[in-house]
Amino acid sequence: MNTALFIRLCAIALCSLSGAMLFSTPLTESSATLIPPIKNPESKIENRTVLIPSGAYVPLQRTLKEPAQIPVAAFFLAECPVTNAEFLAFVTANPKWQRSQVSRLFADSSYLENWTSDLVPGPSAPPNAPVVRVSWFAARAYARSIGQRLPTIAEWEFAASAGYTSADGKNDEALNRDLYAWLARPVPAIQADTASAKPNFYGVRGMHGLVWEWVDDFNTAMVTGESRADSGLDRDLFCGAGSVGAKDTTDYAAFMRQALRSSLKANNTTTALGFRCAQNLPDHLSLR
Amino acid sequence: MKNPRLLTAFTVASLALVATFATTVLLHAAEGPSDAKGPVVLPPEVLALPVEQAILTSPPHVPPPISRKYSARVVINLEVREVVGRLADGVEYTFWTYGGNVPGSFLRIREGDVVEFHLNNHPSSKLPHNIDLHAVTGPGGGAASTFTAPGHSSQFTFQALNPGLFVYHCATAPVPMHIGNGMYGLILVEPKEGLPPVDKEYYVMQGEFYTTGKYGEEGLQSFDMAKAIDERPPYIVFNGSVGSLVGDKAITAKVGETVRLYFGVGGPNITSSFHIIGEIFDKVYPEAGLSLPNRNVQTTLVPSGGATVVEFKVDVPGTFILVDHSLTRAFNKGALGMMKVEGPANRVVYSGKEIDAVYLGAQAEAGSDSSKREAELKSQIADATKANPLIAGLTKEMQVEKGKQVYMGLCFACHQPDGKGLPMAFPPLAGSDYMLADRDRAVRIVLKGLTGPVTVNGATINSVMPPQEAVLTDAQIADVLTYVFNTWGNKGDAFTSSQVKSIRNETH
Numbered sequence: 066m067n068t069a070l071f072i073r074l075c076a077i078a079l080c081s082l083s084g085a086m087l088f089s090t091p092l093t094e095s096s097a098t099l100i101p102p103i104k105n106p107e108s109k110i111e112n113r114t115v116l117i118p119s120g121a122y123v124p125l126q127r128t129l130k131e132p133a134q135i136p137v138a139a140f141f142l143a144e145c146p147v148t149n150a151e152f153l154a155f156v157t158a159n160p161k162w163q164r165s166q167v168s169r170l171f172a173d174s175s176y177l178e179n180w181t182s183d184l185v186p187g188p189s190a191p192p193n194a195p196v197v198r199v200s201w202f203a204a205r206a207y208a209r210s211i212g213q214r215l216p217t218i219a220e221w222e223f224a225a226s227a228g229y230t231s232a233d234g235k236n237d238e239a240l241n242r243d244l245y246a247w248l249a250r251p252v253p254a255i256q257a258d259t260a261s262a263k264p265n266f267y268g269v270r271g272m273h274g275l276v277w278e279w280v281d282d283f284n285t286a287m288v289t290g291e292s293r294a295d296s297g298l299d300r301d302l303f304c305g306a307g308s309v310g311a312k313d314t315t316d317y318a319a320f321m322r323q324a325l326r327s328s329l330k331a332n333n334t335t336t337a338l339g340f341r342c343a344q345n346l347p348d349h350l351s352l353r
Numbered sequence: 354m355k356n357p358r359l360l361t362a363f364t365v366a367s368l369a370l371v372a373t374f375a376t377t378v379l380l381h382a383a384e385g386p387s388d389a390k391g392p393v394v395l396p397p398e399v400l401a402l403p404v405e406q407a408i409l410t411s412p413p414h415v416p417p418p419i420s421r422k423y424s425a426r427v428v429i430n431l432e433v434r435e436v437v438g439r440l441a442d443g444v445e446y447t448f449w450t451y452g453g454n455v456p457g458s459f460l461r462i463r464e465g466d467v468v469e470f471h472l473n474n475h476p477s478s479k480l481p482h483n484i485d486l487h488a489v490t491g492p493g494g495g496a497a498s499t500f501t502a503p504g505h506s507s508q509f510t511f512q513a514l515n516p517g518l519f520v521y522h523c524a525t526a527p528v529p530m531h532i533g534n535g536m537y538g539l540i541l542v543e544p545k546e547g548l549p550p551v552d553k554e555y556y557v558m559q560g561e562f563y564t565t566g567k568y569g570e571e572g573l574q575s576f577d578m579a580k581a582i583d584e585r586p587p588y589i590v591f592n593g594s595v596g597s598l599v600g601d602k603a604i605t606a607k608v609g610e611t612v613r614l615y616f617g618v619g620g621p622n623i624t625s626s627f628h629i630i631g632e633i634f635d636k637v638y639p640e641a642g643l644s645l646p647n648r649n650v651q652t653t654l655v656p657s658g659g660a661t662v663v664e665f666k667v668d669v670p671g672t673f674i675l676v677d678h679s680l681t682r683a684f685n686k687g688a689l690g691m692m693k694v695e696g697p698a699n700r701v702v703y704s705g706k707e708i709d710a711v712y713l714g715a716q717a718e719a720g721s722d723s724s725k726r727e728a729e730l731k732s733q734i735a736d737a738t739k740a741n742p743l744i745a746g747l748t749k750e751m752q753v754e755k756g757k758q759v760y761m762g763l764c765f766a767c768h769q770p771d772g773k774g775l776p777m778a779f780p781p782l783a784g785s786d787y788m789l790a791d792r793d794r795a796v797r798i799v800l801k802g803l804t805g806p807v808t809v810n811g812a813t814i815n816s817v818m819p820p821q822e823a824v825l826t827d828a829q830i831a832d833v834l835t836y837v838f839n840t841w842g843n844k845g846d847a848f849t850s851s852q853v854k855s856i857r858n859e860t861h
Contacts, residue, residue, distance in 0.1 A: 252478070320526040327481070
């Protein structure tokens with residue numbers, strides 16, 4: 066039997082089994098204790114949600130079998146990434162997501178490492194700065210706790226493709242300058258306040274220039290939809306091969322976001338990775 | 354090799370299935386790089402090999418030659434760090450590095466060694482990184498196996514099958530940006546029989562930087578994607594910065610010693626015409642294959658993502674300049690280094706300047722009708738210029754402004770944008786006692802050039818300034834001198850075109 070195929074089959078079996086455990090056990094469901102949207106009295110701007118109109122997302126890479134554009138239905142997106150103050154309220158209400166309580170299955174050992182303690186973000190994590198060092202599981206649980214969800218790659222990239230002054234930011238020089246200037250700086254020890262980020266055309270802040278952000282389907286970033294012996298990673302991401310099948314090879318920032326997503330596992334946390342929440346439009350509004 | 358792998362697959366798979374039902378076991382597998390398959394099961398003969406930790410050095414240094422005559426299991430720990438550092442004087446850049454330097458740490462192993470490679474991505478990194486070692490036989494050269502998120506580490510094993518000097522680099526998309534920010538280095542796989550002994554070994558790599566600002570523009574510079582795509586780098590440098598091998602950072606040797614340079618090109622795009630001014634490579638191992646060398650080579654072509662090994666005996670003392678002989682890169686973009694050789698002179702091999710005499714060339718003889726007429730016309734022009742209030746009224750400020758344009762277009766390459774020159778190579782103009790002492794002489798030097806030793810602010814510099822009389826007009830020379838005499842703290846009157854003209858026309 067082909068060894069790689071065997072490993073692949075085992076992996077699939079493992080994923081579906083563990084997936085079933087993670088998402089259908091009462092344990093996980095009860096973690097989403099519904100709490101009201103969090104108001105942070107210290108925050109200079111309220112983390113309201115912004116309506117992103119319907120549109121289309123052009124995937125960075127695709128195979129010929131995949132569509133050139135993915136339609137994005139109108140949705141609500143948080144104006145800012147979730148802050149330390151907001152996340153503090155969440156872990157206070159949900160002790161199992163506190164640093165000392167969280168299962169290593171759901172968050173690795175550097176989860177909230179920049180916080181002083183379980184319930185004290187402390188000097189390295191100012192209340193109005195985006196929360197970082199959170200896992201995908203934690204981000205998802207947070208979103209569920211306020212009746213929301215994480216945006217998809219398509220939604221996130223569509224909202225982030227806007228410039229400061231128009232819906233198409235590709236040629237927005239000011240945006241590109243800010244974006245590459247941010248990439249040129251190492252991760253700061255203390256993240257800046259979300260209010261410091263300039264809003265884009267839709268009114269969302271910090272899509273570029275604050276922190277990287279989790280998306281709901283981050284781990285599909287490199288899947289080509291074609292099962293070959295090699296993983297999608299080797300074929301499609303590295304060296305010159307990274308540009309094969311790419312729609313726009315000049316969008317380096319998009320490649321970097323994609324590379325980051327591909328490097329992550331759902332329990333990983335890093336020094337510059339946070340998240341923001343999204344929400345569907347109410348049914349009577351989303352007539353498409 | 355197939356059977357042990359199959360066995361591993363079964364072991365991993367069955368463990369994983371058990372683990373699914375026993376959460377505690379899964380805890381161990383929960384952290385780690387994506388797609389980790391677990392350590393390879395090495396055959397007994399490999400397990401029996403002695404284990405050693407690789408010695409890593411930062412440029413321009415090279416780890417000592419390998420003396421053992423047998424294969425080993427070599428453990429390499431390489432750390433990826435994103436650091437802000439100096440690209441040129443007053444210019445900073447966020448370098449992405451292997452080991453904190455550009456190029457990354459020099460790795461040295463022996464043909465047949467089995468390498469356990471650990472790539473550690475520092476928690477403060479903004480991005481995931483990996484490594485593609487051209488010394489590796491296997492898909493991606495280790496790229497997929499070492500793809501590592503910030504704050505994580507990866508491990509993979511390879512056997513060095515081919516001897517040679519190989520480039521390694523980051524292969525994470527967008528690759529040109531990762532390499533363009535400094536993620537490359539060299540790994541030497543010594544042949545089983547070893548390399549011929551030499552007296553000195555050094556490590557130099559060329560690479561280009563695509564900054565948003567132009568060459569010399571101060572401050573922290575960002576990566577410029579458009580310039581990278583157009584392959585228009587403001588900087589092409591040796592060892593990660595302008596002047597990394599200059600002055601007291603120059604590499605050194607003594608007369609009579611044999612020097613070996615491990616020279617690579619990280620790129621990401623530009624091929625190097627590697628040359629040492631005043632030295633002939635006794636041996637070049639073309640494309641670093643370490644088989645039969647070419648002999649007596651002046652300039653060797655090194656491709657992006659490639660390397661060469663050159664050897665030469667140094668016969669005479671002096672400063673020898675390393676350049677990319679595509680020379681605007683050396684002159685205007687930074688691809689310049691120095692090797693200082695000390696020891697007794699050999700005036701038969703190289704005498705130094707023996708005679709300096711006047712040579713008049715094809716100038717008209719003084720006193721001839723033609724030269725009288727020329728002088729007459731010139732004095733008429735000078736009178737007309739003096740009488741024209743528009744020209745006479747040029748303010749000093751305007752001259753300084755126009756002079757700055759001339760300076761930044763021509764003079765800055767040697768004398769530097771800050772007027773401080775380069776130690777040992779090009780004299781400073783800022784606060785230069787030599788220049789400020791004699792205004793006419795300054796005009797003469799710009800016009801006619803200057804060759805040979807001068808003492809500037811106590812330091813003797815023996816260099817060449819080319820004449821500019823065919824390049825610049827009298828007005829441009831007056832402007833640039835007015836700028837130079839009124840910038841960087843210098844103070845002086847404006848120069849006039851007629852002053853320059855009279856010196857231009859003076860006879861020896």
